[in-house]
Amino acid sequence: MALTQIYYQNSAFPISYELHNLNAQSPRGVLVFLHGWGSNKELMKLAFGQSFRDYVHLYIDLPGFGLSANEQILHTRDYACIIESFLSYIRAHFSALDSQEFIMVGHSFGGKIATLLAQKSLILLSSAGIITPKPFKVRAKILLAKLCKRLNIGAKFLRSQDAHNLNEAMYQTFKNVVDEDFSEVFRQCQACAYVFWGKDDRATPLSSGENIAALLPHSQFFALEGDHYFFLKQATSIESIYHNAIGA
Known part of the structure; x- marks a missing residue:
């Protein structure tokens, strides 16, 4: 290495x-x-x-x-x-x-x-x-996460499995690249x-x-x-x- x-x-x-x-x-x-x-x-x-x-x-x-x-x-x-x-x-x-x-x-x-x-x-x-179209469960989690953000409620538990354990920069990066x-x-x-x-x-x-x-x-x-x-x-x-x- x-x-x-x-x-x-x-x-x-x-x-x-x-x-x-x-x-x-x-x-x-x-x-x-x-x-x-x-x-x-x-x-x-x-x-x-x-x-x-x-x-x-x-x-x-x-x-x-x-x-x-x-x-x-x-x-x-x-x-x-x-x-x-x-x-x-x-x-x-x-x-x-x-x-x-x-x-x-x-x-x-x-x-x-x-x-x-x-x-x-x-x-x-x-x-x-x-x-590709997202399953209903995923779409519902996204909507709930947006609502929590608007209300200033922490909702890390709603993150995609691919976004778990990421620092804030990598989480924002994930959001940038996931649906391109x-x-x-x-x-x-x-x-x-x-x-x-x-x-x-x-x-x-x-x-x-x-x-x-x-x-x-x-x-x-x-x-x-x-x-x-x-x-x-x-x-x-x-x-x-x-x-x-x-x-x-």
């Missing part, structure tokens, strides 16, 4: 990261793994650490998660700018990687950041970014996109994946067995499908 500081809008952001397979001979690129909300690089490493062995792996804790502390209120595009600066740091400090293609791999919230950063290749894993419509971002992405989804995903339903794949100009869609974290048991299949898709 390594830690560096990235400066963005006059603030310092510590970024915790790990590089794997640096000694690989003639690597086929650098896979940049961006985790979902509430997760960290360890989950992505657990899923993909034993696959894609002919690539360099870059695992990152996004600001506010894992070992990357954050006290600033951010939007998704801020995350993209911070990670873009971090990738420039990696290229500058690891000269062997400067000529390599950086392939963005994003799960859920990380999928939105990955889409903003992708240049040539993009791998999405049950990405967020498509707004990224349809236009997907539509404008020119990278070759490989969209993987869990057939039983309830957090980001299968229809969201189909919509994202339809919006992306250059995409292929693959539905695999499993839920929102299907990739934890499907890394080998994802690797095989990806290589077949790119003709490797």
Whole structure:
């Protein structure tokens, strides 16, 4: 594990990261793994650490998660700018990687950041970014929370599970990013996109994946067995499908 500081809008952001397979001979690129909300690089490493062995792996804790502390209120595009600066740091400090293609791999919230950063290749894993109707129970909690706020009544117990145990900056960040419509971002992405989804995903339903794949100009869609974290048991299949898709 390594830690560096990235400066963005006059603030310092510590970024915790790990590089794997640096000694690989003639690597086929650098896979940049961006985790979902509430997760960290360890989950992505657990899923993909034993696959894609002919690539360099870059695992990152996004600001506010894992070992990357954050006290600033951010939007998704801020995350993209911070990670873009971090990738420039990696290229500058690891000269062997400067000529390599950086392939963005994003799960859920990380999928939105990955889409903003992708240049040539993009791998999405049950990405967020498509707004779906909320169940009645969730809508009722939101209305009750707004009423409590208006009456100056504390209502942390009404927060989404994804918002539990967050500092105030990260809670505001969560509210900024949770219901973003990224349809236009997907539509404008020119990278070759490989969209993987869990057939039983309830957090980001299968229809969201189909919509994202339809919006992306250059995409292929693959539905695999499993839920929102299907990739934890499907890394080998994802690797095989990806290589077949790119003709490797």
